[in-house]
Amino acid sequence: MARRTFEVFSLSFLDVICCGFGAVILFYTIVSAHSGIELSRRNDQLAAQVAKLDEEVKQGRERLVLLRNAINRTESETVSARSRATILIEQLKQNREESSVYDATTLAKRERIEKLKADVKALEENSRRLEASAKVASPVRGDQVGAGKNLVGRRYINGLALKSRRVLILLDRSSSMLDDDVVNVIRLRNMPNAARLSAPKWRRAVDIVSWILNEMPAGAQYQVYGFNTAAAPLLAGSAGQWLAVDDDAQRGKVLEALGTLTPADGTSLVNALKPIREMQSPPEQVVLITDGLPTQGASPPALRRTIDASGRVKLFDEAVRGINRSLPIDVVLLPMKGDVQAAHRFWGLARLTKGSFVMPSPDWP
Numbered sequence: 001m002a003r004r005t006f007e008v009f010s011l012s013f014l015d016v017i018c019c020g021f022g023a024v025i026l027f028y029t030i031v032s033a034h035s036g037i038e039l040s041r042r043n044d045q046l047a048a049q050v051a052k053l054d055e056e057v058k059q060g061r062e063r064l065v066l067l068r069n070a071i072n073r074t075e076s077e078t079v080s081a082r083s084r085a086t087i088l089i090e091q092l093k094q095n096r097e098e099s100s101v102y103d104a105t106t107l108a109k110r111e112r113i114e115k116l117k118a119d120v121k122a123l124e125e126n127s128r129r130l131e132a133s134a135k136v137a138s139p140v141r142g143d144q145v146g147a148g149k150n151l152v153g154r155r156y157i158n159g160l161a162l163k164s165r166r167v168l169i170l171l172d173r174s175s176s177m178l179d180d181d182v183v184n185v186i187r188l189r190n191m192p193n194a195a196r197l198s199a200p201k202w203r204r205a206v207d208i209v210s211w212i213l214n215e216m217p218a219g220a221q222y223q224v225y226g227f228n229t230a231a232a233p234l235l236a237g238s239a240g241q242w243l244a245v246d247d248d249a250q251r252g253k254v255l256e257a258l259g260t261l262t263p264a265d266g267t268s269l270v271n272a273l274k275p276i277r278e279m280q281s282p283p284e285q286v287v288l289i290t291d292g293l294p295t296q297g298a299s300p301p302a303l304r305r306t307i308d309a310s311g312r313v314k315l316f317d318e319a320v321r322g323i324n325r326s327l328p329i330d331v332v333l334l335p336m337k338g339d340v341q342a343a344h345r346f347w348g349l350a351r352l353t354k355g356s357f358v359m360p361s362p363d364w365p
Contacts, residue, residue, distance in 0.1 A: 164285035172290035227272035269294040269319035
């Protein structure tokens with residue numbers, strides 16, 4: 001019997017080798033699968049983190065946009081606030097300037113009011129003195145024209161002292177001298193001449209002129225001018241001349257002319273003051289008898305029109321501009337109703353020239 005030969009690489013060995021290789025392959029397969037699962041899991045985690053980061057980036061961008069919009073709004077509001085602040089600063093500066101001007105104006109007004117109060121007090125004291133002396137009789141000059149009317153019997157206008165050698169009397173003979181009320185003036189100026197001559201206010205003005213002529217000292221000289229839109233002497237042909245108060249015949253002619261003088265037309269103060277410069281010898285005292293501010297200047301307006309209070313004040317200021325302050329101008333005012341500026345302006349004129357300002361009581365003379 002033949003002996004079997006022994007082979008190293010038999011079937012069993014190959015099986016074992018194959019099983020080993022298979023096991024190795026299976027191991028690596030299992031390991032590789034497990035690694036793939038871990039890698040997939042890690043990839044999922046990383047993808048989730050990436051998605052989360054993308055969401056955060058997106059939210060960050062949105063917040064960044066919101067912040068930029070907020071910054072833009074803040075910058076816009078800042079610019080607007082600066083503009084408003086600039087406007088407020090300018091307004092505050094303007095208010096301060098206006099306040100300083102107002103304070104200065106208020107202070108000036110207060111000083112003016114205090115000054116006016118002092119002047120009113122002085123006028124009241126003067127009025128009391130005049131009332132106290134109202135009962136003092138004046139010696140009547142029997143040789144004077146008009147003495148029968150006893151025009152000098154009441155001497156309570158002591159503020160009007162006639163002591164100068166040459167006295168110029170300026171009598172307002174405009175239509176407003178007919179009455180204190182504008183409505184009555186319009187009514188009277190359309191009435192016959194006799195009605196205008198007998199108007200109570202005009203009769204007072206005539207009596208005041210007579211009183212002044214009777215009060216003038218012996219040896220003095222005088223001249224009487226009537227004025228409305230122009231000025232002219234009462235005695236015809238005596239322009240620029242002085243009349244002797246001791247000449248009774250001549251004074252009688254003046255009073256006769258005065259009795260026939262009729263109020264008419266408007267008032268020009270600048271023309272009323274012209275005779276002061278036209279006299280052969282300058283006057284030493286002027287007595288102005290009027291009732292209000294002028295209504296026209298040196299010449300009548302081209303078109304007939306009305307004039308307001310401010311326009312009349314302007315005409316007054318133009319008329320007295322450049323007047324000789326050393327020449328006393330005494331003002332006898334018979335005020336019109338509603339002409340509130342007249343008393344103040346004529347009082348200022350009398351004070352400027354160191355003259356007297358008189359508003360006689362309604363029952364004088």
